[in-house]
Amino acid sequence: MLTAVIERPPQAPPAEAAAPAGATVDERALVAAAARGEMAAFEALYRRHAGRVHGVIARLVGSHGARAEDLTQEAFVRAWQALPAFRFEAAFSTWLHRLAVNTALMELRSRGSRPQDDGDADALDTIGSADSAGHATALSLDLERAVATLPPRARAVLVLYDIEGWKHEEIATELGMAVGSSKAQLHRARGLLRARLGEP
Numbered sequence: 245m246l247t248a249v250i251e252r253p254p255q256a257p258p259a260e261a262a263a264p265a266g267a268t269v270d271e272r273a274l275v276a277a278a279a280r281g282e283m284a285a286f287e288a289l290y291r292r293h294a295g296r297v298h299g300v301i302a303r304l305v306g307s308h309g310a311r312a313e314d315l316t317q318e319a320f321v322r323a324w325q326a327l328p329a330f331r332f333e334a335a336f337s338t339w340l341h342r343l344a345v346n347t348a349l350m351e352l353r354s355r356g357s358r359p360q361d362d363g364d365a366d367a368l369d370t371i372g373s374a375d376s377a378g379h380a381t382a383l384s385l386d387l388e389r390a391v392a393t394l395p396p397r398a399r400a401v402l403v404l405y406d407i408e409g410w411k412h413e414e415i416a417t418e419l420g421m422a423v424g425s426s427k428a429q430l431h432r433a434r435g436l437l438r439a440r441l442g443e444p
Contacts, residue, residue: 273285278327279328279330297320297341298313300341301319303388305352319340319344322343348400349419387441390441391403394433394436397419400419401433402430402433
């Protein structure tokens with residue numbers, strides 16, 4: 245059976261179209277071309293990764309208004325500028341994702357601990373409302389909305405710990421807080437989420 249698989253002619257997927265967003269089939273070549281200044285290669289990388297970059301930034305800084313959009317663009321500008329120094333020591337997607345997180349964290353640090361209005365005072369009113377796409381989608385949207393309404397530092401710790409998989413020591417270093425404060429903010433964020441989603 246192994247011989248049959250080996251004898252079958254390999255079928256190469258079309259360069260850009262068949263590659264899923266995280267595929268590395270031609271990613272290395274795209275990164276190398278973009279590092280040489282080829283704008284088309286960087287645009288292809290942008291199309292592959294913009295959704296994930298925007299998602300993590302929106303979760304960290306709040307998804308309301310144009311701030312997440314602006315920071316997504318800033319992250320890609322920083323990536324374009326830093327790309328010539330990229331040495332493939334990690335996957336490009338990992339490097340870019342970390343750069344996006346750092347861009348969002350710089351925004352949070354620049355705001356300090358001042359509470360900021362994310363511009364959606366009615367966000368809590370929409371939590372729990374059903375939509376025509378179905379129950380699972382409604383729950384997912386409810387969770388996203390609830391996360392967006394958390395206080396900035398609690399939201400950042402929750403996103404970095406529960407979604408991004410960071411350790412409390414890393415979070416504490418990046419956010420300039422004690423490890424105990426990171427744990428306390430995570431506990432606070434989870435409690436607020438449970439209350440806002442109507443769980444006991």
